[in-house]
Amino acid sequence: MTIHKEGTASIAIAAIFFAVANLISFYFLSFSSPVISSLIFIVTLGLFLFIISFFRIPKRQYTFNENAIIAPCDGKVVVIEEVQADEYFPDRRIQVSIFMSPLNVHVNRNPVTGEVVHSKYHKGKYLVAWHPKSSTENERHTVVYRKGNKEVLTKQIAGALAKRIVNYVQPGQQVNQNDEMGFIKFGSRVDLLLPLDAKIKVNIGDKPKGGVTVIAEW
The missing domain is CATH 1.10.287 (Helix Hairpins)
Incomplete structure (x- = not known):
């Protein structure tokens, strides 16, 4: 460690x-x-x-799979649903939300290997991270990765205690799966917006490990 x-x-x-x-x-x-x-x-x-x-x-054996979206963080899966994207994408996507308690590892990792095509910080509120509106109203940082003709969005979301989001990636940057994408201090949440044809591999209540657990395949 x-x-x-x-x-x-x-x-x-x-x-x-x-x-x-x-x-x-x-x-x-x-x-x-x-x-x-x-x-x-x-x-x-x-x-x-x-x-x-x-x-x-912690020391871990990370999962590398070009056909998979790997968990960007530790935590608990609290949302799996089809939503209308509120940023970057014009269409509907599958949202997978992972709630991070203060006891979880808080390093955030790139879910895929590819090019960063969008990276934007948004000021906002500090609702509790499991609140349904935290995804669109809280302080957050959005990153979109492109791999071939496929794209996946990650959203670092601040919670009631987390008031500092750190993000290390920039548009145009080529990144590797499981390298560090950022860090959120003291309790938070990370959302993934995936294509509708992605095959989800987790269920509500599952506890994925960042860099290890396969969230979906495409």
Whole structure:
């Protein structure tokens, strides 16, 4: 396991908070209120370890398949439905939405190998990530990949806690399946908009792993 570069500042701040809180606790509470001092240590240690865990990159055997759309993130499948595209595409698409809790790995990966033909950031609200309108009203970053004559759209969506979306790809860039596409901090969601003839390989409630699970084939 390694730690993602996006976590450097957050982990440093958490480490300073942990150290300062426990130094103050030790000097002022350890003798008069040892139970409270111990509780502060346990709580702050738990928060520190949570921050580290949030930015983890676990070692995995990634799935590479030119005929498949691979999960762009970890999480839980909460939506599989036909929708009218609200951006880039003029037609209807199959939407697959993956909700990422704060406990999930939050690295986002390219679902396919191909050319980035669209990449756009949108300001927006911070509705809870499973809210139906979060896909079109929340802060989000949309990327469209083209592979041959086929295209797939991914949408990084901020949630109630996630207020920083990071995206690394640019229009015209050639990218590889499972390379890093971006990162969303502290709970969020990623939508995929797929062609109507895509063969969906997951069900509502499934828990895909980013870079591993096949979401669909085309």
